[in-house]
Amino acid sequence: MYDIVCGMKLGDKPTFKGLHKRKTYCFCTKDCQSEFKKNPKKFIEGTPVVELKNVYKEFDLGRVKVPVLHDLSLKIWEGDFVALMGVSGSGKSTAMNIMGLLDDVTKGKVYIDGKETSKMGSNELAGLRNEKIGFVFQQFNLLGALNCRDNISLPFFFKKKSSKLEQNGNLDKLINNVGLKDRVEHKPLEMSGGEQQRAAIARALVDEPELVIADEPTGNLDSKTGKMIMDEFRKLNDKGKTLIVVTHDSNIANAAKRVLHLKDGRLISNHNNHKK
Amino acid sequence: MIGKFFVLSFRNLRHRNVRSWLTVLGIIVGVALIVSLVSLGKGLENGISQQLKMFGGDLLTIMPGEETDPLLGILGGDTIRDRDVDLLNDVSGVNLVVPFDMVYYQVEFKGEINATMIHGSPIEESKELYTENRGLGMEAGKWPERETTNELVLGYKIAKSQFRDEVFVGDEIRIKGKDFKVVGILKEIGSAEDDNAVYISLYNLRRITGRQGTVKMVLVRIAPGYDQNKVAEDIKFILRQERGSADFTVLTSEKTQAIVGDILGAIQLSVLFIAIFAILVGAIGVMNTMYTSVLERRREIGIMKAIGATDTDIMDIFIIESGVIGLIGGTIGIAIGLSLAKIAEIAAVKAGVKFLEVYISVQFILGVLAFAFLLGIISGVLPARQAARLKPAEALRYE
Ligand SMILES: Nc1ncnc2c1ncn2[C@@H]1O[C@H](COP(=O)(O)OP(=O)(O)O)[C@@H](O)[C@H]1O
Ligand SMILES: [Mg+2]
Ligand SMILES: [Zn+2]
Numbered sequence: 042m043y044d045i046v047c048g049m050k051l052g053d054k055p056t057f058k059g060l061h062k063r064k065t066y067c068f069c070t071k072d073c074q075s076e077f078k079k080n081p082k083k084f085i086e087g088t089p090v091v092e093l094k095n096v097y098k099e100f101d102l103g104r105v106k107v108p109v110l111h112d113l114s115l116k117i118w119e120g121d122f123v124a125l126m127g128v129s130g131s132g133k134s135t136a137m138n139i140m141g142l143l144d145d146v147t148k149g150k151v152y153i154d155g156k157e158t159s160k161m162g163s164n165e166l167a168g169l170r171n172e173k174i175g176f177v178f179q180q181f182n183l184l185g186a187l188n189c190r191d192n193i194s195l196p197f198f199f200k201k202k203s204s205k206l207e208q209n210g211n212l213d214k215l216i217n218n219v220g221l222k223d224r225v226e227h228k229p230l231e232m233s234g235g236e237q238q239r240a241a242i243a244r245a246l247v248d249e250p251e252l253v254i255a256d257e258p259t260g261n262l263d264s265k266t267g268k269m270i271m272d273e274f275r276k277l278n279d280k281g282k283t284l285i286v287v288t289h290d291s292n293i294a295n296a297a298k299r300v301l302h303l304k305d306g307r308l309i310s311n312h313n314n315h316k317k
Numbered sequence: 318m319i320g321k322f323f324v325l326s327f328r329n330l331r332h333r334n335v336r337s338w339l340t341v342l343g344i345i346v347g348v349a350l351i352v353s354l355v356s357l358g359k360g361l362e363n364g365i366s367q368q369l370k371m372f373g374g375d376l377l378t379i380m381p382g383e384e385t386d387p388l389l390g391i392l393g394g395d396t397i398r399d400r401d402v403d404l405l406n407d408v409s410g411v412n413l414v415v416p417f418d419m420v421y422y423q424v425e426f427k428g429e430i431n432a433t434m435i436h437g438s439p440i441e442e443s444k445e446l447y448t449e450n451r452g453l454g455m456e457a458g459k460w461p462e463r464e465t466t467n468e469l470v471l472g473y474k475i476a477k478s479q480f481r482d483e484v485f486v487g488d489e490i491r492i493k494g495k496d497f498k499v500v501g502i503l504k505e506i507g508s509a510e511d512d513n514a515v516y517i518s519l520y521n522l523r524r525i526t527g528r529q530g531t532v533k534m535v536l537v538r539i540a541p542g543y544d545q546n547k548v549a550e551d552i553k554f555i556l557r558q559e560r561g562s563a564d565f566t567v568l569t570s571e572k573t574q575a576i577v578g579d580i581l582g583a584i585q586l587s588v589l590f591i592a593i594f595a596i597l598v599g600a601i602g603v604m605n606t607m608y609t610s611v612l613e614r615r616r617e618i619g620i621m622k623a624i625g626a627t628d629t630d631i632m633d634i635f636i637i638e639s640g641v642i643g644l645i646g647g648t649i650g651i652a653i654g655l656s657l658a659k660i661a662e663i664a665a666v667k668a669g670v671k672f673l674e675v676y677i678s679v680q681f682i683l684g685v686l687a688f689a690f691l692l693g694i695i696s697g698v699l700p701a702r703q704a705a706r707l708k709p710a711e712a713l714r715y716e
Contacts, residue, residue, distance in 0.1 A: 143623055144710035164627045171625020178713070182620045186328040198321055199625040244624070 045084045046073040047299075047311045048092055048116030061085065072299075072313040088155035089116040090252050090283050091140050096149035098135055098306075109135045110306040113149070117252070117285060122278040124294035125287045127303035133287045134256050136303065140285065141174050141254045142166045154251070171199055175245030177255035181237040183229040183244075189236075190216065190225040193243045204248060212247060219243045219273070235266035242273055246282075253277065255286045259293055271296045322630075326638040330645075333610075340606045341646040343599025348650025348689055350592035353658040355681065358585050360662070360674035362578075376450065377549055378568040379405070379535040379556075395564060396531035401556055405535065408551050410543035415442040416532040418522050424515055425491040426480045433475060434514045435492070437522020440464050446536060447503070458486035458501035464520045469497045473505040474512035490515070493525050545569050599646065600696045607639045607700035618704050619712030628705040635701035636694050643693020647686050 042051045045066050055067035057074045061081040068074040077084055098110040109132045117123055117140070127133050138144035139151060142158060151158045153169060161169070175196075176182075183192045193216065197207045216222055219239040229237055238258060245253050255274070259267030267290075275296050278284050286297060294300050295314060302310040381395030397416070405414045418437045423430050438446075444460040447453045456476075461468035469490060476484040476499075484490070488499045497517065506512050523529055539548050549567045557563050568576070611618070618631055626634075658675045665673035 138710040138713075141623070143619075143713065144708065164629070167622065167625050167627040167630075170623060176623045182616070182623075182713070184617055184620060186325075186332040191328075195621075196624050198325075199621070199627070199630055 042067055043114060044069045044073050044311075046076050046116070047301075048089070048094075048114050049308055049311055050095070050112060050114045069311050073311065076313070083118070087118070089118050089152070090121075090154060091115075091117040091285075092150075092152040092155075093136075093140065094150040094152070096136075096139060096151065097147045098132070098139065098144070099147050108306065110139075110146075113306065113308055115301065115308060115311075117283060119251070119283050120278070120281055122274070122284045122296075122298040123286070124297035124300045125285060125303060126289055126291070126294055126300055128289065131303045132306040133303055135306075137254055137256050137285065137287055141176060142170050143176075167199070168201070171196060172248070173251045175248075175250040175253040177238070177241050177245050177253065177258045179257040179260040181229070181234070181241045181261070183237055183240055185229055187228070188225065189221055189227050189229075189232065189240050192229065193221075193240055193247055195244060196248045200248070207248075211249075215243045215247055234262050235269065238262060238266075238270055239273070242270070246277070252283045252285070255284065257287050257289075259288065259290070267293065322633050322637050323641070325634060326641050329634075329638055330641060340602030341599065341642055341649075343595050343597075343602045344643060344646030344689060344692065345599070345650040345653065347592045347594075347596030347599055348647050348685060349654035349657060350588060350595060352651050352654025352677075352682075352685060353661070354585060354588045354592065354654075356655065356658045356675045356677040357661055357673060358581065359676040362581060375539045375541075375545065376570060377537040377539065377545065377552065378566075378573060379537060379552065380566045380568065381533070381564065382566055383564060396533060397535055397565065398560075399530050399532070401559055401565075402532065402535055404555055404559055405537055405552060408548065408555060410540050410548040410551070411537050412540040413442060413445060413536075413538035415439065415446050415536045415538075416519060417534040417536065418519060418526070418528065418532045420522065420526050422492060422525065426484055426488070427482060429480050431475070431479055433479070434510065435522060435525065436514050436516050437519045437525075438516075439520075440518045443516070446538070450538065453506065454504050456502045456504045458499070461500050461518060464518045467495060467497045467521070468500045468517075469521070470501040470503060470516040471499055472503055472512040472514045472516070474509070475515065476502045479513060495524070497521075545571075596692065600692055603639055603642055603646075603693055603696035604700060606642070607635060607697045608703070610638075611635065611700045611704040614704075615707060615712045615715040618707050619709050619715070622707075622709035622712065631707075632701045632705040635704050636697045639697025639701070640690045640694040643689045643691070643696070644686060646693070647689020650689065651682060651685055 042053075042055060043049065044051055045068075047069055049069045051067050051069060055069075057068035057071060059066045059068065059074055059077050059081075061077075066077060068077065093113050093115050096110055096113040097108070099106045099108040113136060125133050125136065135144065139146055142151075142153070146159070153173060158166065158169070184195065187195070190212070194207070194212055197204055200207075216225060219242060221236060221240055221243065224232055224236055224240075229240075232240065238261075242258075245255075258274075259270050262270060271293050274284055274286060278298070284297075286293075288294050297314060299311065299313050301308060379397060381397055399416075402414060402416045405411055415438050420435050420437075421432060422435050423432050424435070440461050440463065456473060458470070460470060471484060471490075484499055484502070486499055486502060489496045490499055491497070492515075503512075503516070519532070537548075537552065539545050546569060549569050553563070553567050556565055556567075621631060621634075655675065655677065658677075662673055662675050
């Protein structure tokens, strides 16, 4: 039995239930229950942007196998802003890599827009990453040989057909929005950490992906810059962008709408941020 | 698409450290060797066949030493005897016989001493051979009147520039305590050897060397209408009978050309061998650089894959990069190779050898560039494949 909203696997006797058109649905928490009540049709008929179903992941180190994710099931819906929390080593990055199609699973299924990905070839996966997903990493991960502008436009570089977005000045608007107008000619090493991360965010957004995945985007930044970056994410989500952000800073997690907790590779809780 | 990859490759290459560039040295050396070799070799070949043509197709050269190795015979001090020479006059189809002897000796002009090659051959016959067969006139003066007079002819260069003062017709040159009057100066021949030589009668040369009854070489001219190969066979037959063994060589002009070609070929082959070796080392160097580069840039590969680069994209990027390394190595190699060839040409001209000209075609240059590019690409294939196969999540884990 699975939570139709957050996708979590539920125990035998779930406490939160809901009825819609004479069918019973179960939920992990009151949050999911009320979420469902607001718009049942969305969850019954719609497809999540990302769905993991009974995902297991273990790393094969030759002599030993390291199990990292255990039966992980979850759903991310369009317009979500999810914070993925958990102590270091709990499997957050592994889960993100799987959701971002950077890594494969040992067992279980991964759906992007309802499409199962396990049978896709590496080219198709690369195409999906290019088209639908934007990544932001803790280490910024800009290419040292390229200047700021070229780094930001890199996703266009790997498109098989030229994109309209590339021509219509989206790039300059974006560079303006992230406040890097005076930095376009600079190489990553000539930029501050905050500037680099803003460039990385611009790169993740430049071809308007459906989903932005950020793995500890503020982890290498001081708290003030970190807060600024989180504000960027906040604004993005207000404009409707779907976001998943890994963090172990609960202050930063507060910016998200929904918080998932991972412990030893298991999802242990899902709750909404009600403050706002 | 590929154009964009080129831009990325150039950016990446600009980012590289000096050490990784050193490995291109092999390609540079190999290409430089090939380019200088080919450009000079072509000129050399042209020049030598031109020289040989001057002798005309109707001359035979008879030298001591086994036919298989005529150079060894001369170096070994074997000789042709006067008796052999006399016999040659009687062979039908022969209408001029010019025996030559030579010695490297000191010549003195106005107290200044220079060592040079002195050619001795009968005056009458030499005059005919030089003027009629080689079309070589006198820059000034004339050939000596008689065999026995103390007169000589100078090569163009030795007269003009070998001594402090230029030597003119009428000046005196001293060889082994005897004074010789300069009666003629030859026109420029184009080889340092010949232009720096002194030409005297065989009689006079024998007075200098004390060698009697032998010569080092005989030139034989074939009468019109006779087949040079046939006459050569007759000469061989007669000489073998006279000498009792085949310890001499009869060279037709064709054969001379073939031998020169063989020697040139051997030189070219050995340099080519070195060049190929250098290029091989270069290719391995590039491959090694690329492997290192793939290791160092695993993270970058991970980033590009995360952004949507396919395996083929990554492969293309690395292959183009190593192709560009090859191209750069090739360009530098061509520049160095041509400079070397040009330096050799200038040195040769200074030494009086006019025919060592740099000869190069645009097609050849383009071919070498394409080759170097291809070489880079081939060296890059395996490392590039390794790069392309990296899994994105794994690649991103590296620092
Ligand atoms: N490629 C890998 N090979 C082996 N072990 C790995 C690999 N990736 C992650 N792990 C291990 O999996 C566990 C979870 O890692 P990770 O997902 O990075 O955790 P988090 O991001 O929550 O800190 C850790 O124990 C880590 O050492
Ligand atoms: Mg992590
Ligand atoms: Zn739930």
